Amino acid sequence: MRVVLSNSAGVPLYQQIKEQIGAAILTGELAEGDALPSVRALARDLRISIITTNRAYAELAAEGFVATVPGKGAYVLPLDSALVREQLLRQVEEGLQTALDAARRAGLGREDLVGMLDGLLQADRQG
Incomplete structure (x- = not known):
């Protein structure tokens, strides 16, 4: 899975991350049980704040796409x-x-x- 961000898109960075990961889950690129990159690793790779990636993951969890396990990371949930x-x-x-x-x-x-x-x-x- 590849996340590409645009500072000129007029969409907040966390929203871009959330939408791209959500799309990857909906299309099957990310399957049930797949681990997402850690918040720190994704933030480092995208050169953004950990707070930004954490918010994207929190919103994905709130929408039922992923589950976050403290100390273990975020995993794709079965699609409802x-x-x-x-x-x-x-x-x-x-x-x-x-x-x-x-x-x-x-x-x-x-x-x-x-x-x-x-x-x-x-x-x-x-x-």
Whole structure:
């Protein structure tokens, strides 16, 4: 697993870490029982504060992605299908909001958006 941070992304560093590790878990790159890098090791590798990595891990634990064992580290938990669905729905909503914002700036209406979505769905079925 590789974490890449951007200081110019407009997203807090802990959030970038949390999102990338969460995505790796959802896609299966990190499997149940896999150990995450230690907070200190990840902070050192990314050249950031231990507090930042600790916050990312704490949020991943709060969302049910990992369990932290004092003195042992953080481990990937089994994926709860309801949790996975909720995370995926949130990603879809964020993508749709981004698309809606761009459509508004371009002056597109509902019919234009529905037509584009239908075209994308049809292309996806064919490809």
